[in-house]
Each structure stands twice: as structure tokens, then as C-alpha cells.
Amino acid sequence: MMFKQELIKKIVSETNLAPSTHNTQPARWSFLENTSILLSAGCTRFLPAGGPINRDAALSCGAALEGTIMALAEVGIKATNIDDLWAANDCVTIKGHRLAAKINIKGDAVSFPLNKAITKRFTWRAKFLPCENTMTQALNKWSRSKSDVTLAISKSDIDFLSQQNDKSSLHFMRDKAFRNELVEWMRLSTSHQNYTCDGLNLDALQMSAIEGFGAKIVLGTGLFNALDSMRLAKPLIGEEAQTKSSSAITLFHRPKDESPIETGRAFYRFWLEMTDLGFSAWPMAVVADNEESANECAERFSIPQEHRLVNVLRVGKAGGQRPKTARLDFADLIK
Ligand SMILES: Cc1cc2nc3c(=O)[nH]c(=O)nc-3n(C[C@H](O)[C@H](O)[C@H](O)COP(=O)(O)O)c2cc1C
Secondary structure, eight states, rough: OOOOOOHHHHHHHHHHTTTTGOOOOOEEEEEEEEEEEEEEGGGGGTTTTSGGGHHHHHHHHHHHHHHHHHHHHHEEEEEEEEEEEGGGTTOOOOOOOEEEEEEEEEEEOOOOGGGGTTTTBBOSSEEEOOHHHHHHHHHHHHTHHHHHHEESHHHHHHHHHHHHHHHHHHHHHHHHHHHHHHHTTEEEESSSTTTTTTSSHHHHHHHHHHHHHHHHHHHHHHHHHHHTTOOOHHHHHHOOOHTTTSEEEEEEEETTTTTTHHHHHHHHHHHHHHHHHHHHHEEEEEHHHSHHHHHHHHHHHOOOEEEEEEEEEEEEEEEEEOOOOOOOOHHHBBO
């Protein structure tokens, strides 16, 4: 088959709706001849302070890979073999990019039922509205059918995870390099040149212009440490009210020895399945990334020994309009 420009644009634009850490959108697509697609991660989009061994970029590329397979199926193209290239750590073949995966194409496909959730999924970073019992029942039933999902639904479990989130956020925010990296990806003024392209903008963060101004001063200067020494940092960055408004919290865990590309693929499917059940979601990756809280969660929720906690998502009904999604232009995504 022949990849026409219009088709490439359709596939890549839909695929780039996949979630990525801090909305860094690290995935880049190279359409090779007519039988394969090479997926790579732009090294300038890595988050070294946020996670070891660029795991964040790998998870995001995994989500993009799953999105690509889904977008291909939508236009009737079947992805046959997927070569996971992450472990090879090849940053030479495409200069400034680490190879993530190769998708080989052969034959026809039919669209997946989950495709319809792609344009409905988004991150909701504010209070949730209570949802109907039928929705939580469906969530309960769905989670029981999944070996990589554990559902926290009781008030005491939600309170526990809310505390773990605020404690872990503070733990990471005390690290200047983490804070600087986060601020670098925040678009705290509508005049930021990348406001509509990437990163976390005021709409996505559900912040007013004044709040954005305040956040920049607190996080981007030494003021954070000063407030922290007065025990004011925790109430400032805490999300207790929002977390406690969620209808449930899903703990997503995958085999410890799994490639992060594969984990990212499963993460996207997991999020889309919750979207399909009518839920909006807001991750708390810090709970999984902080060893202490990950261990406490593993014990409390009996996460299987051979699994690691990947992420923890608040879920519920969004309490307002979905925020405008910032995404890069198609031309920036092709290598
Ligand atoms: C691996 C991974 C971890 C994430 N962790 C968080 C998180 O801890 N907090 C958060 O607010 N969003 C988190 N997100 C969501 C991204 O920030 C979000 O997908 C991105 O900003 C794009 O926005 P959208 O989901 O609305 O399309 C995560 C996404 C991925 C792929």
C-alpha cells in the first residue's frame, strides 16, 4: 500500500491525541517506504528529573504506539508485527531521537470498538461531580475483569490515596530539579509561545491567569522553600478536596519486567476503557513514582508481587467543560 500525505496526516493527528507525561508529546513518526512505520522519541522531550531512565518518554511512546495501531485500524490497515526497540537505546539512527518501535504493516483491519473513545478522552484536573450508581457498578464490574487494575472505592481508601498523593507531591516538589522541569513544561500565561502546542497550559491545569502568575512565582523561585519551611507548601499544592470528590480511584499495575513501551500501550487502553464507561480521569503518577507510597499502596491493596504500580487515577464525572487540548502541529511530528 501507499502512504499518501493525507492519510499520514489523519493517522498521526489522531494518534497524537494519546496522553503523554506533562504533555511533552515525545513521539515522532517516520513512514518508511510502504510497509512500516518507525516510532521514535525526541530526546529534547525527555524528563530526566521526573523519572529515571527516561521511563516517562517510553510510557508516552507506548501510548502513541497503541494509538497508531488503533488509527491504522480505523483506516483499514493492519499492524502485523510490532518490534519493541526501546531497550536497544538507539539514539543514532535518527539523530536526536531514541528509537521506540517499528510497526510492520500487512493486510486489512477493522476498527476497534475502543476507537470511539479516543476523541472523548482527556485529563480532568478539578473537582468531580457525583456519578450515578450504575456508572460505579459498571466500573466495579470492569475492574474485576482486569488483572492489572485494582479499584479503590471506599471513603477510607480514597482518603488514604489522597494523603499519599499530597505527601508524594510534596516529596517531589522539594526537589528543585523536578520543580524546574515541571515549570519548564507549564504554560502559565496565554502569551507563552507554546500555549496551544504542548505542555500544561492554564486551561489544562484549570487555573485562572492570576493563579498561573502565582504558581510561576512560587514554583519558579526560592519562594517554594520559604513557604515549605513555614509548612505552607503542602496546603498550597495539596489536592485533597479534588481527590476526595472522585467517585473512585483506579490503581494500574503491570508486570515488573515488562518493557515500558508495552506498559504505555496498556496504559492508554486502560484509560480509554474508563473513558468508554463514561469516566473522566486525573492521574497521580507521584503515588506510583514515590517508592514509599508505592510500597504502602502495594500492601494495602494487595497488588500482585510480580506487578509494579504504574499510575493511580482519580475517576469521576467531569465537573465542567473539557479543557482545550494543546497539541503540536502535524508537521512537527514527522521525521
Ligand atoms: C505516563 C503518564 C503519566 C501521567 N501522569 C500524570 C500526572 O501525574 N498528573 C497529571 O495531571 N497528568 C498526568 N498525565 C496526563 C498528561 O499530563 C496528559 O495526558 C497530557 O497533558 C495531555 O492532556 P490530555 O490527557 O488532556 O490529552 C500522565 C500521562 C501519562 C502518559
